[in-house]
Amino acid sequence: MPLQLAFSIVLLVRGHNEPGGGFIGGLVAACGIALHGIAFGIPAARRLLRVPPPMLIGTGLLIAALSGLPGLFQGQPFLTGLWGGSVPTLLAGQLKFGTPLLFDVGVYLVVAGIAVHLIFTMAEDQ
């Protein structure tokens, strides 16, 4: 499970120019949580997550929406990508910071939140 979560982060940060990204990263993260749920029960998985899944969805949407704003304040249209510096990382190559990464983080949280919410709800129904 920790391995899956770590892998999901790797997918997230290598996203922009290589295969990966927020969407698939979020799904992998949700798989990790779901695996924990299958092994130890849904209540344990909920405790592991600490926050209710709808909160993840809300936070993710908020981050994604806010990532469009910096461009706006620099006189560029909404959602214009702004890039900052970059740091080399071990697995994901050069990690570039910028608003698109922020947007991807938002997508990651939304996807993970929705998937986990769906899985929890269906699992608890039985």
Added chain:
Amino acid sequence: MKLALVLPLLVPLLTAVACILAGASRVAQRALSVLGSGALLAAGLWLLRSVDAGGIQVVQLGNWPAPFGITLVADLFSAIMVAITGFVALCVAVFALANIDPARERFGFHPLYQLLLLGVCGAFLTGDLFNLFVWFEVMLMSSFVLLALGGERPQIEAAVKYLTLNFIASGLFLTALGILYGQFGTLNMADLAVKLRDQPSGVTLSSAMLLFVSFGIKAGVFPLFFWLPASYHTPPVAVSAIFAGLLTKVGVYALIRVFTLIFTADPATTHTLIVVVSVLTMITGVLGAAAQYEIRRVLSFHIISQIGYMTLGLGLFTTAAIAASIFYIVHHIVVKTNLFLIGGAIGHVRGTGELKQLGGLYRDYPWIGLLFLIPAMSLGGIPPLSGFFAKFALVKSALEIPSYWPVVAALAVGLLTLFSMTKIWAEAFWKAEPEGATGGTRGPVPLLMLVPIVAMALLTVAIGFFPGTLLDLATRAAGQLMNPNGYIEAVLGRTP
């Protein structure tokens, strides 16, 4: 100003997010919903003002140039629609505070409502056919959940019909997009308009017809309207009011947009067809209404007949006729939403919307009677209310062409509409209440219901007394629609 164009999308989105984050706190969600809708109204008015002063506004999202990127465009027509959406959204959001039960609020009524508004505004502001499809889906998804929320049996049945029909419409829409993209390699509306100009071909016509059917289903024109009266009377009143006011009008907006901007090469075929369909829509809608005895069902059928008037203006295809259509849309959104809200208030105090079980409302609630008469008479086209000027402008533009038989139909349907409204009046307000009817609260109408009803009635009266302002605005909007060069130039940044 670029911000003015993005705000009508950002405001509902951020409000929805805030509502989700507010989570269990019902009070916070309610406050946020009303605040957000108010902010949307302000954003809409600001947009209208900047478009009026500064011409067509364009934003290329992410700074990717058209036709490659995602374009947001607001001409006067879009801006008018966004502004009126904000007004209706605020009224219904206030009404919903008194109408939606806590269980529905807990299951996310408020965020869904804001997402619905997001979809509606997005559809009005996009400059790209594929994005129009995406916004339609945003709207459809939230409307589907709103319709089914609560899970009562008739609601689920209605939601299934609604969803099926709308999915078919989306499928046709997507097919048309595929054909257009395969043929012309672009879905940017301005770019398509340039590429399709003066090139009537079989491919263009077939995609035009696919879009016509798809938008026609969403707008509820003849013979594709049957999903509408089957679904609109089942959810809580606040939901059906916002559906009745806005959703079908998004379909009409899309029809007007594509048939003034893109498919104008062969109006003898396409626009004549629109006229015929419009007249049939008017007639079948009003006849359907005559056979109904439940307030919201009657009103649902009237939506259909009124849609006919709006598309008739498009079919006649002159500046005056399209201006009349735009006037009609604004008038109709306000009046129809208001009638649904009044129907809801009646349901609140009497516990039913069945005309046969109602009665004596005028004796108990004379003010509600008066407030009902304003939009009802306006819908029927009695001067000096907004509906009179809407019909007058439409009929006048038809006579100028000249085109007589749509005029005959329009006037006859107007009379029948009046008949239907007097039916509601006579049954619900005038006749004595049937023995043994005890449903509903019997108390006074809650203030939260009354305020939006009064606000909308005031706007109807205001349009009626000062029709010149709106008609002037609508005429300028229609002028922009009929000369799409300005639009194309604003989007593509060059003269076609």
